[in-house]
Amino acid sequence: MLSRVADHLFWLGRYAERAENTARLVDVTLRLASVPDGQPKEGEGSAWHSAIVSAGCEESYYAATDTAEADAAIDHLVFDRTNPSSLVSCIDAARRNARTVRTAVTATLWEALNTLWLEFDRRGAQAVAQNDLATLLDWVKFSSMMVRGAATETMLRGDAYWFLQLGTFVERGDNTARILDVKYHVLLPEHAPVGSAVDYFQWTALLRAMSASRAYGYVFRTPVQARNVAELCILRREMPRSLAACASQTDRYLALLADTYGQRHVCQDMARARHDRLAGLTVDEVFAFGMHEFLTDYVERNNALTSAIVEAYLS
Numbered sequence: 632m633l634s635r636v637a638d639h640l641f642w643l644g645r646y647a648e649r650a651e652n653t654a655r656l657v658d659v660t661l662r663l664a665s666v667p668d669g670q671p672k673e674g675e676g677s678a679w680h681s682a683i684v685s686a687g688c689e690e691s692y693y694a695a696t697d698t699a700e701a702d703a704a705i706d707h708l709v710f711d712r713t714n715p716s717s718l719v720s721c722i723d724a725a726r727r728n729a730r731t732v733r734t735a736v737t738a739t740l741w742e743a744l745n746t747l748w749l750e751f752d753r754r755g756a757q758a759v760a761q762n763d764l765a766t767l768l769d770w771v772k773f774s775s776m777m778v779r780g781a782a783t784e785t786m787l788r789g790d791a792y793w794f795l796q797l798g799t800f801v802e803r804g805d806n807t808a809r810i811l812d813v814k815y816h817v818l819l820p821e822h823a824p825v826g827s828a829v830d831y832f833q834w835t836a837l838l839r840a841m842s843a844s845r846a847y848g849y850v851f852r853t854p855v856q857a858r859n860v861a862e863l864c865i866l867r868r869e870m871p872r873s874l875a876a877c878a879s880q881t882d883r884y885l886a887l888l889a890d891t892y893g894q895r896h897v898c899q900d901m902a903r904a905r906h907d908r909l910a911g912l913t914v915d916e917v918f919a920f921g922m923h924e925f926l927t928d929y930v931e932r933n934n935a936l937t938s939a940i941v942e943a944y945l946s
Contacts, residue, residue: 636735637794638945639728643736644798646725647744651775652806653718654768656682657708659810659840661765663833664701678813679704685809688716705764710755718771719755722748725778736795737785740778747774772842790891797884797940804877805933810837811864812926834860841872861922862914874929875909881936882906888944896943901936 664678680699683692691714692699692707709718726748729736751771758767779799786792834855838844843863850867851859868875882902889895917925 632790632794634945636732637790638941639732640735640791640794641798641940641945643725643728643732644795645802646721646728647775647778648799648802649716649806650718650721650725650747651772652803652810653686653708653716653721654771654775655840656686656806656810656813657705657718658765658768658772659813659836660704662836662839681813682708685813686716688714691716709764709767719751722751722771735791737781739785740781743774743778743781747771747778750774790888793884793887793891794944797881797888800877800880800884801933801937801940803872804874804881805930807841807864807872807874807877808926808929808933810840811861812923831855843870843872846870858914858918861917865917865925866909866912866914868910878902878906878909885940896939898936898939898943901932901939905932905936 660678660682677699679701683689683699683704686708688707692704695707696703707714707717711717712719712723714720715724726744729741729744733741754767754770758764782792782795786795831854834857835844838847838855838860841864847855847860847863850863850870853859863870863873865874867873868879870876882899882905885899885902889899
């Protein structure tokens with residue numbers, strides 16, 4: 632496969648996944664910002680400032696405004712076409728990558744992605760008019776699942792599919808780490824200790840945003856606790872959005888590419904090392920290391936892995 636085609640497929644996977652995760656990030660922030668916990672509702676330390684930082688939009692957002700307040704943050708994260716990481720920009724970028732390599736994706740996948748792109752403006756305007764952003768976010772999450780399902784059910788299991796999936800799981804791991812860090816490092820007020828009612832609501836909102844509420848109850852059968860949420864979202868490979876699951880899938884698709892092309896690269900060794908590290912960890916070791924430090928380290932290693940993948944296959 633040409634590196635140019637592989638590059639477009641990889642970024643199609645990343646941008647489609649990023650669109651869904653941006654919707655999830657805004658959704659959880661809407662829930663967290665509604666908690667009467669004494670946190671500032673605007674400015675640094677607010678839930679919206681945390682969301683902006685987690686989405687990687689801090690520089691572009693604060694170039695235009697000085698305060699992290701809900702309306703401006705939502706516009707920047709969801710509707711702002713000048714922000715390359717906004718929801719609308721991610722949908723557009725995913726479609727452009729698919730259109731560039733139209734013959735490498737199936738008609739079903741293209742139609743699912745094109746429908747998402749065509750419908751977003753109409754549904755977005757309706758959500759603004761009716762002050763119902765939650766419905767728009769739910770629709771984006773559902774439509775993103777349709778796109779992913781179209782790829783899974785219709786694409787041949789070959790290098791085109793593997794590059795698409797590789798982009799998906801690299802992006803998903805990055806976003807899971809970021810959304811966990813929003814909750815753990817920034818949002819818990821100093822006067823509300825771990826285990827408080829505020830803490831319980833915040834972890835519950837995060838589980839709902841990651842579609843993991845029922846999974847949590849099935850695995851632990853206990854009230855929501857920070858330690859268990861961390862274990863589910865970081866170490867449990869049966870949880871599809873966990874860091875361990877993302878690392879496992881990334882390692883799998885890179886191994887398939889190595890077998891297909893008959894050559895291993897640095898990126899395969901990096902992915903295997905990360906997979907083995909997560910497989911051998913306990914949640915107590917994560918907390919001993921420091922949750923924020925652990926998540927920051929994951930994001931940095933994920934970025935380094937992306938650079939290695941680009942060097943090996945996409946440039």
